[in-house]
Amino acid sequence: MHIVADENIPLLDAFCGGLGRLTRVDGRTLGPGQLADADVLLVRSVTRVNADLLAGTKVRFVGTATIGTDHVDTHWLARQGIAFFSAPGCNASSVVQYVLSVLSLFMVRQQRSGFDGLTVGVIGAGNVGGALVQRLLDLGASVRVSDPPRQEQGADLPFASLDDVLQCDVVSLNTPLIPEGPHATAHLLDAARLSRLGAGQLLVNSGRGPVIDNRALLARLQAPDAPLVALDVWENEPEPSAELVDECWLATPHIAGYSLEGKSRGTEMIAHALHQWAGAEFHARLASVLPPPPLSELHVTDHATPMDALHRALMACYDPRDDDSRLRGAFARGDAAGVPRGPVFDELRKRYPVRREPSSLTIAMPPDTAVQRTLSHCGFRVVEASGV
Numbered sequence: 315m316h317i318v319a320d321e322n323i324p325l326l327d328a329f330c331g332g333l334g335r336l337t338r339v340d341g342r343t344l345g346p347g348q349l350a351d352a353d354v355l356l357v358r359s360v361t362r363v364n365a366d367l368l369a370g371t372k373v374r375f376v377g378t379a380t381i382g383t384d385h386v387d388t389h390w391l392a393r394q395g396i397a398f399f400s401a402p403g404c405n406a407s408s409v410v411q412y413v414l415s416v417l418s419l420f421m422v423r424q425q426r427s428g429f430d431g432l433t434v435g436v437i438g439a440g441n442v443g444g445a446l447v448q449r450l451l452d453l454g455a456s457v458r459v460s461d462p463p464r465q466e467q468g469a470d471l472p473f474a475s476l477d478d479v480l481q482c483d484v485v486s487l488n489t490p491l492i493p494e495g496p497h498a499t500a501h502l503l504d505a506a507r508l509s510r511l512g513a514g515q516l517l518v519n520s521g522r523g524p525v526i527d528n529r530a531l532l533a534r535l536q537a538p539d540a541p542l543v544a545l546d547v548w549e550n551e552p553e554p555s556a557e558l559v560d561e562c563w564l565a566t567p568h569i570a571g572y573s574l575e576g577k578s579r580g581t582e583m584i585a586h587a588l589h590q591w592a593g594a595e596f597h598a599r600l601a602s603v604l605p606p607p608p609l610s611e612l613h614v615t616d617h618a619t620p621m622d623a624l625h626r627a628l629m630a631c632y633d634p635r636d637d638d639s640r641l642r643g644a645f646a647r648g649d650a651a652g653v654p655r656g657p658v659f660d661e662l663r664k665r666y667p668v669r670r671e672p673s674s675l676t677i678a679m680p681p682d683t684a685v686q687r688t689l690s691h692c693g694f695r696v697v698e699a700s701g702v
């Protein structure tokens with residue numbers, strides 16, 4: 315079996331080494347010529363998988379090690395009888411970690427001492443948004459959800475109209491990109507909806523860039539009383555609008571799902587599906603393949619409030635300002651050297667530093683149920699240690 319795979323899929327040798335010949339390619343520039351004798355194609359989100367890429371090849375299995383599938387023409391694959399697998403939920407906890415870290419920075423900026431009275435609107439409550447809603451409810455925030463498909467299915471969530479959700483202190487977008495149909499999300503936040511957001515609010519997009527009309531967002535951010543905006547995903551990736559990057563509070567290069575666990579889980583899920591499809595036994599397990607976390611212990615003193623402790627723990631694990639500075643610094647250096655922004659954006663993603671999820675951080679602290687509860691709600695492991 316000849317497997318052609320994006321070079322940015324981690325741990326593929328560990329998971330698929332025994333299945334056949336493995337050829338690694340640049341997923342962004344992959345063309346049909348590189349698939350001439352491929353049986354299997356494994357991608358991430360930067361490869362458009364459609365008739366233009368696959369017609370005339372003998373590829374029979376396509377896997378994407380990502381949650382999003384908007385880069386894949388699944389209808390065409392189905393019509394050709396080509397098996398297709400994605401990795402639902404693989405990096406959901408990483409995206410939740412990103413949103414909670416952004417939210418925590420916002421709360422510090424607003425000098426809020428806790429979640430009481432904070433309203434958070436979540437648009438799209440699937441694997442990512444659903445987990446985010448649960449965390450926020452556990453933390454004591456007031457949550458409103460817009461997810462018409464799940465509402466129609468009768469899910470038990472605090473549903474509200476999109477207009478009500480847009481009035482929340484914080485609005486988090488976690489929908490797929492759906493170009494058309496009754497629940498289309500392309501430009502869901504258009505100029506009219508963006509005009510309802512104002513000063514004191516925070517808008518976070520870690521779903522897909524085109525869910526917000528980026529030109530309309532830029533115009534909104536250049537007008538008075540603009541909200542704060544944190545964008546991880548952009549229209550026209552890998553070349554987001556330079557002006558929009560400048561206007562954003564936090565700008566990151568589509569890395570919300572880039573924890574080591576999240577990316578590796580994506581590989582494990584498609585490798586598992588590929589083994590099943592090929593009738594081969596699957597032995598590798600993520601826990602045995604991942605290195606032990608470099609970050610092991612944080613000490614919380616008995617003076618810390620739950621909010622202080624949570625902020626420290628979140629920042630120790632993942633601080634989005636680091637990714638924001640890396641993006642702005644790399645763009646500035648690239649602009650000065652005449653390097654186009656697309657390769658700079660892709661390079662930041664390719665060379666992304668190792669980032670671990672909250673479950674990898676053990677927090678040693680004196681007995682304090684309120685602080686412990688808060689940290690545990692966010693996935694941290696808490697151990698009691700006297701005299702910290």
Ligand SMILES: NC(=O)c1ccc[n+]([C@@H]2O[C@H](COP(=O)([O-])OP(=O)(O)OC[C@H]3O[C@@H](n4cnc5c(N)ncnc54)[C@H](O)[C@@H]3O)[C@@H](O)[C@H]2O)c1
Binds near residue numbers: 402441444488498570
């Ligand atoms: N930034 C990143 O690194 C990153 C990482 C992972 C996923 N994502 C993106 O986040 C998206 C969501 O991930 P997920 O795991 O929660 O997906 P999911 O499929 O589990 O959930 C998506 C939810 O969106 C809802 N939805 C669909 N149309 C809607 C609409 N018009 N309005 C409101 N809600 C709507 C669905 O009903 C569903 O509950 C992915 O499709 C992907 O595009 C981004």
Ligand SMILES: O=C(O)[C@H](O)[C@H](O)COP(=O)(O)O
Binds near residue numbers: 382
């Ligand atoms: O959909 C997803 O899973 C994420 O957007 C994913 O993290 C994208 O990363 P990429 O495939 O572009 O490396």
